Amino acid sequence: MRTIKIGEKEIGLKATPLALVYYKQAFGSDLVGDLVKMQDIAKDPSKIDSVFLLQVTWAMAKAYEGVGKKFPDFMNWVADLESFDFTDIDVINAIMDEASDGFFRRGIGTKGK
Numbered sequence: 001m002r003t004i005k006i007g008e009k010e011i012g013l014k015a016t017p018l019a020l021v022y023y024k025q026a027f028g029s030d031l032v033g034d035l036v037k038m039q040d041i042a043k044d045p046s047k048i049d050s051v052f053l054l055q056v057t058w059a060m061a062k063a064y065e066g067v068g069k070k071f072p073d074f075m076n077w078v079a080d081l082e083s084f085d086f087t088d089i090d091v092i093n094a095i096m097d098e099a100s101d102g103f104f105r106r107g108i109g110t111k112g113k
Contacts, residue, residue, distance in 0.1 A: 001064065004057075004094045007083040011057065012064035013095065015102020019063035026074055027055055032103050038096075050086055054078055057095050060102075 001014045023031040034052060055074065062071045072080065085091070 002094055002098050004091050006057075006081055006091065007085075009081065011061050013057065013060040013098045014064040015060050015098050015100075016063050018067065019059040019102070022062045023055065023059035026059070031056065031059060031099075035099055035103065048086060048092065050084075053086075053092065053095060054084070056099055060095075060098060 001012065003010055003012050005011070020031050023029070035056070038047070038049065038052060058074050058077050061077070065071050071077075
């Protein structure tokens with residue numbers, strides 16, 4: 001569990017099985033499988049898929065809030081963001097590290113590379 005700042009918003013992230021369910025329900029794809037495809041981000045930042053990064057962040061933010069809490073759907077959540085600096089590697093690393101720590105025992109994110 002960690003908190004990041006996107007624009008002026010503090011966003012809590014929690015990579016749990018609940019985030020996997022939210023991602024699958026919203027996007028019809030497996031989050032773990034999609035993360036494996038993105039593991040080269042640490043080596044080559046040009047491989048960043050900005051929408052995918054927003055989707056992962058949304059699913060982990062929704063899991064952070066917990067079950068039964070009112071949370072916006074993906075489109076409304078993105079619309080509420082004033083900005084997202086995709087050149088801020090610290091934020092991108094924090095998102096990927098949270099996902100790696102939560103979903104992979106040995107990690108696929110930026111750690112250990």
